[in-house]
Amino acid sequence: MKFIKSTILTLGALATLSTSCRKEGCTDDSAINYSEEAKKDDASCIYDNSVAVPSTYSFNRDGVSSVSFDGQKERLDMLSELVAYMKTANTAGVAVSADDLKAMYANDNFTWADVNNLGMTGSSKQLKNKTAYAVAGGSADTGVQDRFLAYFDSIANISATTTTAVENGMANVSGVWPNDGSKGPYLMGGNGKEYTQFVEKGLMCAVFMNQITVNYLGGINNSDNTTIVDATAGKNYTEMEHHWDEAFGYFTSEINFPTAGTDRFWGKYSFGREDLIGSATKIYNAFKTGRTAIVNKDYTSRDANVVIINDELERVAAGTAIHYLNSAKDYITNNTARNHVLSEATAFLEGLKYGYNAISNKGMSSTEIDMALGYIGDDFNVVSISNLNAAIDLIAVSTGLESVKASL
Amino acid sequence: MLFGLGSISAACNKNKEKEDSETEAFDRKAMLSNITTQYILPAYANYDSKTSNLLQAVADFNNSDNINALNELRNNLVATANAWQSIAFLEFGPAENIGLRSQSNLYPCDTNQINSNISNNNYNLAAASNFSAKGIQAIDYLLNQPSQTDTNLVLTFVNNANASQYLLTLATELNSNANTVKVAWDSYATTFIENNSNNAQGSAVSDLVNALSAHYETFVRKGKLGIPLGVFNGFSQTTLPEKAELAYGGQSFEMLYTAIDAIESLINGLSFETKINGLGLDDYMNFVAAKNGNENLSTSLSAQLEIIKDHANNYMNSNMAEAIANQKTSLDDMYQDMQKLVPLIKVDLTSALGILITYQDNDGD
Numbered sequence: 001m002k003f004i005k006s007t008i009l010t011l012g013a014l015a016t017l018s019t020s021c022r023k024e025g026c027t028d029d030s031a032i033n034y035s036e037e038a039k040k041d042d043a044s045c046i047y048d049n050s051v052a053v054p055s056t057y058s059f060n061r062d063g064v065s066s067v068s069f070d071g072q073k074e075r076l077d078m079l080s081e082l083v084a085y086m087k088t089a090n091t092a093g094v095a096v097s098a099d100d101l102k103a104m105y106a107n108d109n110f111t112w113a114d115v116n117n118l119g120m121t122g123s124s125k126q127l128k129n130k131t132a133y134a135v136a137g138g139s140a141d142t143g144v145q146d147r148f149l150a151y152f153d154s155i156a157n158i159s160a161t162t163t164t165a166v167e168n169g170m171a172n173v174s175g176v177w178p179n180d181g182s183k184g185p186y187l188m189g190g191n192g193k194e195y196t197q198f199v200e201k202g203l204m205c206a207v208f209m210n211q212i213t214v215n216y217l218g219g220i221n222n223s224d225n226t227t228i229v230d231a232t233a234g235k236n237y238t239e240m241e242h243h244w245d246e247a248f249g250y251f252t253s254e255i256n257f258p259t260a261g262t263d264r265f266w267g268k269y270s271f272g273r274e275d276l277i278g279s280a281t282k283i284y285n286a287f288k289t290g291r292t293a294i295v296n297k298d299y300t301s302r303d304a305n306v307v308i309i310n311d312e313l314e315r316v317a318a319g320t321a322i323h324y325l326n327s328a329k330d331y332i333t334n335n336t337a338r339n340h341v342l343s344e345a346t347a348f349l350e351g352l353k354y355g356y357n358a359i360s361n362k363g364m365s366s367t368e369i370d371m372a373l374g375y376i377g378d379d380f381n382v383v384s385i386s387n388l389n390a391a392i393d394l395i396a397v398s399t400g401l402e403s404v405k406a407s408l
Numbered sequence: 409m410l411f412g413l414g415s416i417s418a419a420c421n422k423n424k425e426k427e428d429s430e431t432e433a434f435d436r437k438a439m440l441s442n443i444t445t446q447y448i449l450p451a452y453a454n455y456d457s458k459t460s461n462l463l464q465a466v467a468d469f470n471n472s473d474n475i476n477a478l479n480e481l482r483n484n485l486v487a488t489a490n491a492w493q494s495i496a497f498l499e500f501g502p503a504e505n506i507g508l509r510s511q512s513n514l515y516p517c518d519t520n521q522i523n524s525n526i527s528n529n530n531y532n533l534a535a536a537s538n539f540s541a542k543g544i545q546a547i548d549y550l551l552n553q554p555s556q557t558d559t560n561l562v563l564t565f566v567n568n569a570n571a572s573q574y575l576l577t578l579a580t581e582l583n584s585n586a587n588t589v590k591v592a593w594d595s596y597a598t599t600f601i602e603n604n605s606n607n608a609q610g611s612a613v614s615d616l617v618n619a620l621s622a623h624y625e626t627f628v629r630k631g632k633l634g635i636p637l638g639v640f641n642g643f644s645q646t647t648l649p650e651k652a653e654l655a656y657g658g659q660s661f662e663m664l665y666t667a668i669d670a671i672e673s674l675i676n677g678l679s680f681e682t683k684i685n686g687l688g689l690d691d692y693m694n695f696v697a698a699k700n701g702n703e704n705l706s707t708s709l710s711a712q713l714e715i716i717k718d719h720a721n722n723y724m725n726s727n728m729a730e731a732i733a734n735q736k737t738s739l740d741d742m743y744q745d746m747q748k749l750v751p752l753i754k755v756d757l758t759s760a761l762g763i764l765i766t767y768q769d770n771d772g773d
Contacts, residue, residue: 171537275609276609276610329504329507329510330507332507332510332536332539333510333514333536333539333540335536338536380536381535381536381537382532382535382536382537383535383536384532384534384535384536385506385507385510385511385534386506386534389505389506404610406501406504406505406610407609407610407766
């Protein structure tokens with residue numbers, strides 16, 4: 001660096017002596033504006049120090065990884081354990097505890113299986129306090145938290161009434177609904193609502209998508225990108241880099257997605273509709289490209305990739321909801337299967353409300369979401385195909401999925 | 409060096425042209441056009457017209473309340489059911505959009521729900537909970553109620569205005585749904601024929617073959633014979649003749665024959681009424697030289713469809729309960745022959761034309 005500066009100064013001094021006799025320009029062929037005709041350097045050389053987009057989500061600083069999303073991995077594993085526990089109630093005679101479900105949600109004095117040894121038990125990480133931020137750097141919405149607490153109560157209450165080996169769930173009778181030849185058994189209310197789906201897909205949206213789009217990407221331009229937080233303590237990243245990585249960690253725990261990471265949550269559901277929507281690839285590439293842009297301090301590119309991630313997560317949730325509404329038409333007379341897929345569709349639709357697009361009135365609005373939910377109705381046993389079509393049409397129009405809505 | 413590059417790129421272009429001409433040489437558009445104009449549109453027009461006749465026959469029966477009108481109505485129901493078989497495997501596009509199959513021909517019907525709807529005289533037929541209480545099979549039950557003489561059956565309608573009204577409402581809805589799909593095809597036909605650039609998911613060929621395969625596997629092989637025969641009845645394999653199509657009127661095998669005949673017409677590109685041979689899936693299979701062993705796949709498919717029709721012909725004068733009681737072993741053979749058709753369509757036909765089977769839900773949760 002010093003050498004270059006002094007060279008430039010020297011050349012600059014020479015230039016003033018003989019301006020007219022030789023053509024000036026950048027004479028360094030490693031610069032991006034190198035001029036073959038220039039005989040005399042005029043200190044105009046521009047060097048491209050930018051990093052290229054890597055093939056997997058790995059970034060280094062001084063040969064050491066600068067990527068870390070351990071907290072997100074913990075929360076994904078928490079939801080995995082929570083879902084597995086809720087699903088035990090799909091077996092008639094198995095009761096789950098509302099207290100345990102709530103303790104898992106808040107990571108409050110709960111002992112996790114913690115199969116990946118992340119130190120989840122007693123950790124400060126939890127799902128509850130990350131639920132439904134309204135703005136970047138905001139805080140959890142207690143009204144939304146209460147919805148999930150009510151779902152836990154419903155699951156516990158219904159499961160407490162089931163009797164070993166008796167699958168008696170049916171219209172107007174809550175309990176374990178039997179396999180109907182297509183799907184089941186599932187624990188559902190007499191209205192066909194499978195609260196386990198409301199929790200799993202609900203938290204995918206109200207925590208994971210909300211934290212990605214509203215909290216981290218929504219506030220990315222206010223993050224510092226000059227100071228390394230603490231390289232000696234393993235925090236070999238700027239605040240902005242770290243926030244971006246945390247957003248990525250809520251999308252998938254796997255840096256080589258979609259080779260790995262298509263087994264759960266956003267990785268799974270984005271990849272599930274990949275053939276028709278292509279969002280899994282777009283989101284993964286946007287995360288890599290945006291992170292590269294942050295390293296290169298190219299904030300135009302970073303912000304373009306924020307928009308891609310916001311839009312594609314919305315399309316995944318909307319496309320998955322349409323997929324399940326189409327399935328509900330196929331399963332219209334298979335009571336267990338129909339109500340199961342309607343529970344999934346309802347949860348994804350409701351979840352759309354917690355994404356950046358809905359919150360900032362850029363995509364499908366909360367009013368439109370409520371209208372679509374209204375078509376599905378509150379009793380899944382009496383849904384009509386014309387109303388399912390009305391919901392599908394509304395979602396497709398609002399999220400740009402018109403051309404694929406019939407195939408989803 | 410430059411010469412070398414030039415010759416490489418010329419070779420690449422040549423290969424590309426060759427590939428393009430190969431994949432485009434079979435005229436998918438002409439095939440889709442033939443299938444649409446010669447089979448699909450006339451078949452839907454026929455179904456619409458038969459449901460319209462049925463509706464008129466119900467109105468006549470409700471006005472006259474005699475055995476002649478009852479028999480006339482029954483004939484119209486069987487004609488409607490036969491017309492249904494000709495379009496039942498087209499559950500994509502307009503039919504899929506309104507769930508025509510679930511709305512029109514679910515069986516067994518739910519007789520408790522039907523009777524409760526009639527006595528309450530308060531029902532929403534559009535609600536999912538009422539799908540098993542409407543359509544062709546519910547009308548079959550109402551017109552052929554077990555252990556009723558025809559005279560008594562006429563009297564039950566004379567004495568119960570709710571029942572007459574229910575019958576009329578079912579026939580009206582059946583006709584309305586038939587008409588909705590027929591009208592939608594007027595504009596969808598062009599969309600369908602033009603959606604011919606490949607056989608990928610969502611293309612016309614993929615939609616058609618997926619619907620055909622799904623319908624045959626689930627609603628013909630399984631629904632029309634497998635379930636009544638007890639094949640899907642757990643370990644016991646106890647027969648369930650009461651779950652047959654038109655179980656009350658007893659024309660289950662006629663329906664099966666018509667369904668297979670219709671599938672054969674579609675695959676071979678025959679016109680709906682006159683059975684004139686045009687471009688069909690058989691020509692497409694022959695074009696790509698699709699084989700089943702040493703035989704052309706199209707030949708194997710036709711032969712297997714004929715074998716199934718021959719089986720069905722043996723039971724034209726029996727209802728399902730009688731056939732199961734007297735000829736269970738031959739019916740088991742028939743089912744085996746119906747089973748053999750599944751891989752020919754679902755595996756051989758689809759792989760020959762590069763179609764992905766999309767109707768199985770693999771979410772697994």
